Each structure stands twice: as structure tokens, then as C-alpha cells.
Amino acid sequence: MRREPAITFKGALRILGRDEPAALKAIDAVLGGVILGSGLWSVTGLFGLVDQKKEATGLLGQLLRATTGRLTRTGGLSRYQLVISAHTVLVVSAVFDTLGREFTDREKLALITDSPVQAGGSVVRGLYEAEVPCPSAEHGFTRTADLVQQWALTTMQQVRDFFDGDLDVNKLSFLRAVTDRYRSDYLAFAEQVPEFKVWADLTEHSATQHALHRLETLLTAPGARPQDLRGRLANVNRAELDRPVVDVDDGFGIDAVFPRVSEIFLTPDSKTGPVDLILARHFTTADATRVPLLLLGNPGSGKSLLMKVLAARLPDTTYTVVRVPLRRVEADDPIAAQVDQALRLSTNGSVTWNALSDQCDDTIRVVLLDGLDELLQATATDRRNYLHDVVRFQETEAALGRPVAVVVTSRTLVINRVRTPDGCPVVELLPFDRHQITEWIRIWNEVNGSLRPVDPDTVLEQWDLAREPLLLLMLCLYLADPANATTDLSQAILYERLLDSYARREVARKRHDDSVRSQLVRLSIAALGMFNRGRQWITEDDLTTDLTALREPTTRGERLLGEFFFVYANEAVAGSVHRSYEFLHATFAEYLVAARVTEVLRDVAEGAFLRRHEHDPEDDLLFSLLSHRYLGGQDSLIRFLDMRMATWSGPELTAARKTLDLLISGHRQRQATSRYGYQPTPPDTIRALAAYSVNLLLLRMLFGPLRLFDLWPSRSLGAWRAMVSAWESGLDPKDFSAVLTTITLGQDRGPVFVSRPVRDRYIDLARLRGELALEQRQRFGRALLDFTNHAPLDNDWPDFAASWLGLLSTGCGTSRLDFTDARVPDSVPVKVTSALANHAYTVFAVHSPKWSYDHVLRYAKWMVRLRTDTTLSPHALRVAETAHAGLLTELAGWKRMVDPWPALLDTAQRLEDQSDVAEYLASFSADTWTALLEAINVR
Numbered sequence: 001m002r003r004e005p006a007i008t009f010k011g012a013l014r015i016l017g018r019d020e021p022a023a024l025k026a027i028d029a030v031l032g033g034v035i036l037g038s039g040l041w042s043v044t045g046l047f048g049l050v051d052q053k054k055e056a057t058g059l060l061g062q063l064l065r066a067t068t069g070r071l072t073r074t075g076g077l078s079r080y081q082l083v084i085s086a087h088t089v090l091v092v093s094a095v096f097d098t099l100g101r102e103f104t105d106r107e108k109l110a111l112i113t114d115s116p117v118q119a120g121g122s123v124v125r126g127l128y129e130a131e132v133p134c135p136s137a138e139h140g141f142t143r144t145a146d147l148v149q150q151w152a153l154t155t156m157q158q159v160r161d162f163f164d165g166d167l168d169v170n171k172l173s174f175l176r177a178v179t180d181r182y183r184s185d186y187l188a189f190a191e192q193v194p195e196f197k198v199w200a201d202l203t204e205h206s207a208t209q210h211a212l213h214r215l216e217t218l219l220t221a222p223g224a225r226p227q228d229l230r231g232r233l234a235n236v237n238r239a240e241l242d243r244p245v246v247d248v249d250d251g252f253g254i255d256a257v258f259p260r261v262s263e264i265f266l267t268p269d270s271k272t273g274p275v276d277l278i279l280a281r282h283f284t285t286a287d288a289t290r291v292p293l294l295l296l297g298n299p300g301s302g303k304s305l306l307m308k309v310l311a312a313r314l315p316d317t318t319y320t321v322v323r324v325p326l327r328r329v330e331a332d333d334p335i336a337a338q339v340d341q342a343l344r345l346s347t348n349g350s351v352t353w354n355a356l357s358d359q360c361d362d363t364i365r366v367v368l369l370d371g372l373d374e375l376l377q378a379t380a381t382d383r384r385n386y387l388h389d390v391v392r393f394q395e396t397e398a399a400l401g402r403p404v405a406v407v408v409t410s411r412t413l414v415i416n417r418v419r420t421p422d423g424c425p426v427v428e429l430l431p432f433d434r435h436q437i438t439e440w441i442r443i444w445n446e447v448n449g450s451l452r453p454v455d456p457d458t459v460l461e462q463w464d465l466a467r468e469p470l471l472l473l474m475l476c477l478y479l480a481d482p483a484n485a486t487t488d489l490s491q492a493i494l495y496e497r498l499l500d501s502y503a504r505r506e507v508a509r510k511r512h513d514d515s516v517r518s519q520l521v522r523l524s525i526a527a528l529g530m531f532n533r534g535r536q537w538i539t540e541d542d543l544t545t546d547l548t549a550l551r552e553p554t555t556r557g558e559r560l561l562g563e564f565f566f567v568y569a570n571e572a573v574a575g576s577v578h579r580s581y582e583f584l585h586a587t588f589a590e591y592l593v594a595a596r597v598t599e600v601l602r603d604v605a606e607g608a609f610l611r612r613h614e615h616d617p618e619d620d621l622l623f624s625l626l627s628h629r630y631l632g633g634q635d636s637l638i639r640f641l642d643m644r645m646a647t648w649s650g651p652e653l654t655a656a657r658k659t660l661d662l663l664i665s666g667h668r669q670r671q672a673t674s675r676y677g678y679q680p681t682p683p684d685t686i687r688a689l690a691a692y693s694v695n696l697l698l699l700r701m702l703f704g705p706l707r708l709f710d711l712w713p714s715r716s717l718g719a720w721r722a723m724v725s726a727w728e729s730g731l732d733p734k735d736f737s738a739v740l741t742t743i744t745l746g747q748d749r750g751p752v753f754v755s756r757p758v759r760d761r762y763i764d765l766a767r768l769r770g771e772l773a774l775e776q777r778q779r780f781g782r783a784l785l786d787f788t789n790h791a792p793l794d795n796d797w798p799d800f801a802a803s804w805l806g807l808l809s810t811g812c813g814t815s816r817l818d819f820t821d822a823r824v825p826d827s828v829p830v831k832v833t834s835a836l837a838n839h840a841y842t843v844f845a846v847h848s849p850k851w852s853y854d855h856v857l858r859y860a861k862w863m864v865r866l867r868t869d870t871t872l873s874p875h876a877l878r879v880a881e882t883a884h885a886g887l888l889t890e891l892a893g894w895k896r897m898v899d900p901w902p903a904l905l906d907t908a909q910r911l912e913d914q915s916d917v918a919e920y921l922a923s924f925s926a927d928t929w930t931a932l933l934e935a936i937n938v939r
Contacts, residue, residue: 083195084286088132090189094181095152098174136287136425141186145179152178195284198277229351230360234316236346237323240308246473256477259447265309266440266469268302269430278427279310279407283319283364288405289398291421292369292390296412297429299568300470300584303409306429307370310407320360322353326371327570331578332381335393339367357402365397365404372410374570374580376417384418391421411582413536431467434460440469444476451480462494464587471584474498474566492643495591499523502564521552522561524596526581527589532628532680534732536589537570537582542680549677550624587636594640600625601699602648605655617659624676626695627688630731633738635755642702653703660700665711667693667723690730693723694739697751701743707750716749721769728765740764776802801836808843830867837868845876849883856884860891864901872900877908 133147156174190196244258245265267276275295282293297303304325311323324342333341340353357365369390376383383389390406397404410418412428420426432440438456445453454476465471478484478498503519522543529538529546538546540560547554554560561567561581566588570580583589600622608617632638648656663670667689681687700706708716727739744767746752766775801824824833840863848856860880881888888909897905 083193083284084134086189086193087134087186087196090185091132091148091151091182094148094178094185095155098152098177098181134286135281136285136423145182148182149175149179198280198284228359229356230316230320230363232347233320233322233343233351233356237308237311237316237321239312241312245305256451256480257447259443261305261309263447264440264443265302265305266432266436268297268306269433270427271430272427275306275427275429282425283314283366283405287423287425289364289394289403290391291394291424292387292406292408294387294415294420294424294426295407295409295429296415296426297409298431298468298584299411299582300468301429301431302469303429304370305469307368307407307409311366311368314366316363318363319366320356320363321366321368322356323368324370326369326375331375331383335367335369335389336396338369357397357400361402365402367404367406369406369408371570372408372418373414376414387418387424388421432469432472433467437466437472440472441476444473444480448480452482454479462491465585468584471566474502490643491587492591492594492640495588495640496595498566499588499592502566506564518553521596522547523564523567524592525550525552526561527583527592528596528625529680530582530589531593532625534629536586537580540579540581543581546678546680549679550621551676587640590634590637591640593631594637594644597622597625597631597699598641598644601656601659602652605652605659608659609655610651617663619659619663620674620676622663623670623688623692624674624678627692628681629691630698630735630738631695632698632742633735638698638702638742641699645702657700657703660696660703661711664693664696664700665719667696684730686726686730687732688730690726691735694727694731694743697723697743701751701753705750707748709749717770720745721771724765724769737761740768744768745770801839805836805839805843808847809839824866830869833866834868834870837863837866838870838872840866841872841876845879848876848880853884853887856880856887857890860887861894861896864891864894864897864905867898868900872904874904874908874911877905878911881908 130151133144133151135141135144152175153171156171186196241262242260245261246258267274269275270278272278279293282288295303295306307323311321314321322339322343323346324339326338328345329338329341336353343351343353343356372386375386387408390408394404394406437459441454441456441459458479459466459472459475462475465475478501481501484497484501499520500516503516503523506519507516525546526538526543529542530536533542543560544554547560561569566584568582568584570582583592604617604619604622608615631641645653645656670689670692708720712719728736731739740761741764742753742755743751744754744764749770760778763775763778766772766778824836828836840859844856844859844863848859851859877888888905892905892909
């Protein structure tokens with residue numbers, strides 16, 4: 001039988017009238033039998049509700065007062081339905097009691113006698129069957145009040161349409177009256193009903209909340225302690241609070257005591273407020289049993305721990321909670337089957353979903369689906385509609401009389417792989433703030449009094465790591481270890497010591513022959529596998545394939561990457577266990593890529609030049625690793641490479657430079673093959689050589705200045721352009737764009753680093769290839785045809801200026817192209833700024849009479865800041881003053897002019913004889929503009 005929704009007026013009255021049948025019958029009589037009758041609709045229902053005697057609204061008030069009393073002794077599902085029903089009736093009463101005051105007796109009579117049943121029926125249906133606004137997880141009282149206004153406006157319009165637009169209702173006063181009535185009734189109800197306080201966020205806030213205590217307090221309602229199946233499940237859920245936050249028994253090598261979950265768990269925040277209040281609001285609203293709440297967060301942000309605490313803290317007198325770790329159930333099964341599997345696993349087979357649901361019909365059932373991202377990565381089946389499957393699961397359970405609320409967790413990055421149902425609330429966990437980090441460390445130090453205390457200031461120096469709870473734990477373990485005496489470290493050194501420390505502990509904990517080096521190599525190959533595949537995770541099958549291809553040992557029957565805190569192992573079941581790995585923070589992967597690349601490069605350089613006999617570099621392994629993606633697309637990866645190389649000795653640096661120079665200069669002769677079968681990307685000979693050569697160049701640039709002549713003495717520019725063309729044709733478009741924004745060709749014919757946003761691809765490419773004439777044409781074309789220009793860097797300012805001054809020379813662009821805010825860098829030589837000033841001044845003389853006064857003033861203020869040693873004529877300023885009276889006086893009061901502009905301005909102001917002005921203007925020709933542009937491009 002279909003459940004009557006509490007968010008419709010008819011459904012709400014049925015629920016409220018269960019224990020007050022006399023009041024319900026009285027209201028039904030006034031409303032024309034529309035609640036309990038056969039469904040024959042009559043406009044007498046609407047007339048009864050808005051009758052001036054207020055008989056119906058009076059009865060509604062009586063029903064609401066009775067409901068308040070019932071709520072003090074009611075819990076579970078009945079309370080949930082009563083609270084939502086009460087809110088629905090509050091809204092309807094506010095709207096129609098206010099609207100009733102707007103009717104005249106004639107209009108009421110028309111509603112009863114002058115209209116067809118169908119017309120009146122549509123109005124009545126709009127009242128009795130339409131869904132009424134209700135609070136949700138994403139909005140509370142204020143937003144709901146806005147939605148009530150919109151609903152009232154729609155309802156008023158339906159009534160107005162009934163009267164063919166003749167109903168005389170002042171919209172603004174009507175909406176104001178509805179809002180005032182709704183707010184007043186709502187706040188009065190909130191004094192006695194906690195759920196109304198939760199919706200309105202009227203509960204007391206605390207700076208730091210531990211283990212969702214507040215949520216438990218807010219949602220606890222009267223009711224008997226559950227027995228039998230419900231009791232068993234509740235005991236299982238509560239037991240999680242007494243477990244250590246990390247379930248290991250050896251202190252991880254330093255006799256550390258891991259705090260219990262109830263001690264260390266801090267309630268996270270989201271963009272819309274504390275998560276416990278959002279969850280409390282959601283579980284008390286109508287949306288809870290209609291759509292899932294989607295909870296997003298970064299790896300290590302505490303999503304799974306939050307689900308454990310939530311399952312333990314939701315009051316078992318009101319809620320029956322099933323936590324479903326999606327990594328442990330069949331990924332391809334229907335949701336009901338996944339819930340059943342999780343129940344059997346957590347209770348040793350003693351509880352099933354159907355038996356539990358039948359026994360807990362007086363509570364709200366809650367299912368926590370934890371780890372949607374893991375399920376998506378494990379299954380070969382298309383489960384993009386998983387959240388819609390959740391909605392259908394909720395619909396089916398509601399039809400069976402077993403309404404269920406659902407929360408789904410997922411990593412933020414993979415949520416674009418699923419379709420989100422309309423109305424599905426989305427909550428994203430925020431990282432810890434400073435106060436939460438400090439509180440977490442206080443608890444850690446208190447529990448671990450026998451260890452070296454962790455200094456919060458030291459932890460806060462590693463801000464990016466400390467903000468995620470699991471990484472914060474990792475830092476505290478490292479800093480509490482007396483063996484780690486030095487804490488003043490660079491980021492690269494810190495990462496090196498962290499990884500080495502955890503690898504040693506993993507080897508000691510497992511007590512097997514696996515070496516620390518093998519642990520670190522596997523981690524770095526995993527990081528390279530992610531990087532080369534262009535994603536932030538790697539499956540265990542892919543990692544096994546990569547390790548085998550690179551001739552590294554693999555382990556069988558256990559996790560390839562061990563039990564590292566900084567590695568998130570996604571696991572899900574799809575016939576068998578499917579596992580994938582992800583680093584809890586992207587910088588761990590970037591550091592490991594840099595560490596492996598520099599280690600292999602050092603080995604190649606040492607073998608070629610630092611042993612008894614020098615020989616050509618043996619670079620098969622280096623080629624295998626670097627022939628897939630461009631390393632320079634991530635700034636932090638470049639920084640880690642640079643930090644790693646900064647620790648090398650002088651001979652190592654010399655050998656590395658020689659190695660890279662040889663490999664770059666001879667890259668075209670290299671066979672695009674390797675004795676290693678490492679293939680994380682599809683085979684592509686052109687891409688392999690392109691990626692390898694650009695990565696070699698990037699590494700070489702980190703070792704210091706490089707000239708093309710050093711690589712190719714006889715045909716340097718031609719060889720360079722051929723290599724750039726190979727990059728353009730072979731690299732992925734995203735990688736090639738990254739090349740253009742990180743590498744350019746300097747003035748001394750050597751590649752240099754730049755750091756800039758994406759600019760014009762064709763101009764950047766011409767600059768990278770060293771084709772200055774083509775670059776200049778590209779600039780002029782952009783300015784002339786598109787009225788756009790290439791944002792300048794310090795070293796290409798002359799070209800920037802030449803392009804837009806060339807456009808202004810033609811008389812174009814002044815209304816759509818304004819560069820007067822562009823600052824001339826101090827690094828531009830005076831001889832160039834002098835040529836620039838001369839050109840700018842000539843443009844000013846010829847075209848300022850045609851410009852607006854505002855543009856002339858902006859241009860002049862920019863121009864007089866140009867350093868120049870050129871003798872300029874005062875006539876141009878007189879030309880501008882003639883066309884724009886008062887310009888020179890206003891310009892004279894400006895304090896930012898540089899020499900010789902103040903003296904030139906003074907001369908122009910005193911210039912009386914203008915006989916030479918015409919002759920001055922007549923001296924300009926096409927040859928003048930060409931000469932001026934050539935002067936600017938002096939290098």
C-alpha cells in the first residue's frame with residue numbers, strides 16, 4: 001500500500017489525526033470530505049478552510065496542540081512522521097489563513113456556486129495533494145521560509161487564475177503576512193519540538209565536537225531500548241567507539257598508544273556548517289527517506305571513521321543503522337543484497353535485512369553505504385546510476401512500509417563518474433582547521449604521555465599534510481619517534497625520512513625478508529604508474545604488471561603496498577577481491593616520482609662517467625620510465641626534482657649534465673625500444689621519443705643554463721625546431737600545453753623556465769621555436785583582427801608593445817583595446833623604453849584628437865611614466881591640448897611622471913606659437929612607423 005506522504009496536506013492530516021479521530025472527522029466535514037471521503041473533490045473544501053469563522057483553522061490549531069503532547073511520548077518512525085506532518089500543517093495554515101482574509105463573501109460564493117467542479121478541483125488538489133516545502137540537509141529555516149513564500153505565491157496564483165485574474169490581492173503584503181505567520185508559528189513550535197530547533201540551526205554550537213555527541217543528544221527521543229536483532233546490531237555499532245583509531249597492536253615500532261575512536265574523533269566541518277548538525281537536520285526531514293545524502297571528502301579525510309561513529313551515535317530508540325563497507329560486499333549486487341551481506345559480516349550471520357526491517361518498524365532505518373569510489377573502481381559493470389539505484393531501493397522499501405534513509409560516501413574526485421539524482425543533498429567534508437589540528441594533537445599527547453610530545457607548531461609547518469586526519473596521525477607518529485631528532489627539514493627531506501621510516505616499520509612489523517628498498521621501489525613504481533596513466537590511483541593488477549615488466553619482485557597473497565598510512569587501499573568484491581591504491585596526498589606520489597627518476601638518472605650517470613672506464617649512457621630503464629608523460633605539468637613535481645638534485649655532489653652533477661647532454665643531442669638516433677616491457681600507455685613511437693626528449697631537457701635545465709649550441713654545434717636552431725615539432729605532434733595536447741607554459745627560448749638561444757598561465761598557443765609556440773618574425777606577425781594579427789593581445793612577460797615586453805602600438809598607429813583599436821594599465825618592467829633596457837616612448841608619443845600626436853578625453857588622459861598618464869633619453873618635441877602635447885582643453889593642466893598635477901616628461905610638459909604649456917604643429921604632423925609617413933617599430937625591437 002502506498003505510504004501517504006507527510007509533506008502533503010492530506011497526508012499530514014491523516015498522520016496527525018491517527019490518535020485524534022474526532023478532530024480529523026471535524027476537519028474533514030468542514031473541508032467537504034476530502035480527507036476521509038472517496039476522493040470526490042469539491043471547492044467547498046477550500047471555502048471551508050478560508051471561512052471567516054475560521055472553523056477549519058481553529059481545528060487545525062487544536063490538532064497541532066495535541067500533536068505537541070504526543071511528541072513528548074513518541075519516538076522512532078511515528079515521531080518522524082508526526083514532526084514532518086506538523087511542519088506541513090504549519091505551512092498550509094500560514095498560507096491559507098492569510099489568503100482567507102483576502103476573500104470577499106462574493107468571491108467565496110463564486111468558488112462554491114459559479115464554477116465547474118473541474119476548475120475548483122484543480123485548486124483543491126493544489127492544496128491537498130501538492131508537496132509542501134520542508135527543511136532538508138542543504139537548507140534550514142531561512143531557506144525554507146523562502147520556499148514557503150514561493151509556494152504561497154504559486155497557490156495564490158492558482159486561486160487568482162480561478163477568478164480569471166480578478167482576485168484583488170496585494171502580492172507583497174500577502175507574502176509578508178505569510179512569512180510573519182510562518183515564522184511566528186515555527187518558533188513557537190521550536191520551543192517544544194527539538195527537531196524544529198535542528199532545522200533552524202538554533203542549537204548551541206561548540207568549538208570542537210568529539211565523536212558526534214551533539215548529534216546523539218539532538219536525535220534522542222523517548223522509546224524502549226531495542227532487543228533481539230536490533231539490540232545485537234546496536235551493540236556491534238557501539239563497539240566501534242571503543243576500538244583504537246588505528247587497529248594495530250604493536251605501536252607501530254615506537255610503543256605508541258592509538259587513542260580510542262570516541263576520544264580522538266573530531267566532528268568535521270563542511271562548507272554549510274558542522275557535519276553533525278547537517279546530518280541531524282537531514283535525518284529529521286522528509287527528504288531523508290526519498291533521496292540519499294552524498295558525503296564527499298579527500299582520501300584520509302575521515303569519511304569511513306565518520307560512518308562508524310554515526311552508526312554508533314544515532315540513538316537506537318529512534319534509528320536502526322546498518323553500515324555497509326562497499327569494499328567488502330559484491331560490487332555488482334543489488335543494494336538490498338549488499339546491505340544483507342554487510343549485516344551478515346558484521347553480526348557473524350546472526351542478522352538479515354528482512355528480519356531486521358520487520359522487527360524495527362517503529363524506527364527509522366538508516367543505511368550507510370561507505371566507499372562508492374571503491375565500488376566504482378572495482379567493478380567492470382557500469383554503475384554510473386548507483387545513486388539512482390539507491391533511490392529505487394528507498395522507493396521499494398517505502399512501498400513495503402519500511403522507509404529507509406541512506407548516506408553514501410565517496411572521494412570527491414570520482415563523483416563525476418556517477419549520475420546524481422535531483423534533490424540529492426551533497427555535503428563535502430572540509431580539512432581540519434588550526435583549532436582542530438591543535439585539539440587533535442592535545443589528545444594524542446595526553447594518551448601518549450610516555451612518548452616525546454608532538455609540538456603543534458612543528459606540525460602546522462606541514463599545513464598541507466596536517467589538515468587531513470590520517471596524514472596528521474602519520475606526522476604525529478613520525479615526530480613522536482625519538483629516532484627522528486631533526487624536525488627542521490625541507491619538504492623533500494621530510495618526505496624522504498617519512499617514507500624510509502614507514503618502510504622500515506612495515507618490514508619490521510611483517511617480519512619477512514622484504515627489504516626497505518623493495519618497499520620504496522614498489523611505492524615509487526606505483527606513483528609512476530599513476531602518473532604515466534594520467535590518474536591518481538592504480539589497480540593492483542596494473543601495479544603487478546608494472547613491477548614484473550621492470551624486473552622488480554612482487555608479493556603474492558597480500559597487499560603489494562603493505563599497510564602504509566599514506567596509501568589508501570580501495571577494496572571491493574566483484575566475484576573476487578579487486579584492490580587499487582591511492583596516495584592520501586598527491587604530493588606523496590609526486591615526490592616518489594621525482595625520487596625514482598633522479599635515482600635512476602644518477603645510476604645512469606655514475607655508470608657512464610664515474611667509474612674506471614667511461615662509456616655511452618645505458619638508459620633503457622630511464623627511457624622506459626620517461627617516455628609516456630611530460631614531467632613538467634605539475635609545479636610541485638618540478639620542485640621535488642630540483643630539491644632532490646640539490647643534494648648531489650659536484651662530480652655527480654657534472655656526470656648528470658654530460659649524460660643528459662648526450663641523450664638529448666642523440667635522441668633522434670635512439671631506438672624507441674627498451675629491454676624492459678614497461679608499457680603503462682599504448683605503444684606509440686612518436687609519443688615515446690617526444691616525451692623522453694622533453695623530459696630529458698627538463699631535467700637538464702634543472703642543472704643550470706643550457707645553450708642550443710652546446711647540444712648541436714653545427715645546426716642548433718634547426719635541430720631545436722625539429723625537436724619542438726616532435727613534441728607538438730607526439731605529446732598529448734594537455735602535456736604540450738604544459739610545455740608551452742613552462743619552457744620557452746631565451747634571448748641567448750637557450751631554453752629557460754617560465755611560469756605563466758595558458759596564453760596564445762601560436763604565439764607561445766613561435767617563441768619556443770625561436771621564430772621571432774612569426775611571433776611578431778602572430779601578435780600583430782591578434783591585435784588587428786581580434787582586438788586581443790598576448791599578456792606580456794618581462795622578457796617579451798618589447799614585442800608586446802610593438803604589436804599594440806603598431807595597431808594604434810593605424811588608428812584602430814582605441815575603443816576596444818586599452819593597454820594603458822600595462823606596466824613597463826624595470827628589466828627593459830632604457831634604449832628600448834626610449835624607442836617605445838618615441839613611438840607612443842608619435843601615436844599620441846597623430847591620433848589623440850580622435851580619441852575620447854578619458855582615453856587620452858589614461859594614455860598620457862601611462863606614457864609619461866616611460867623612461868627615455870630621446871629628445872621629444874612639445875608639439876604633440878599641444879595637439880592634444882587643442883583637441884582636449886584642460887588636459888595639460890590636469891596632467892601637470894599628476895605626481896608619477898619620470899624625467900624628462902615634467903620639463904617637456906612645462907614647455908608645452910608655455911608654447912604659444914603653434915605654426916610648427918602642422919609641419920610636425922606632416923612629417924610622419926609609413927616609413928616613420930616602420931622605423932619606430934624596428935627601434936622598439938632592438939635586443
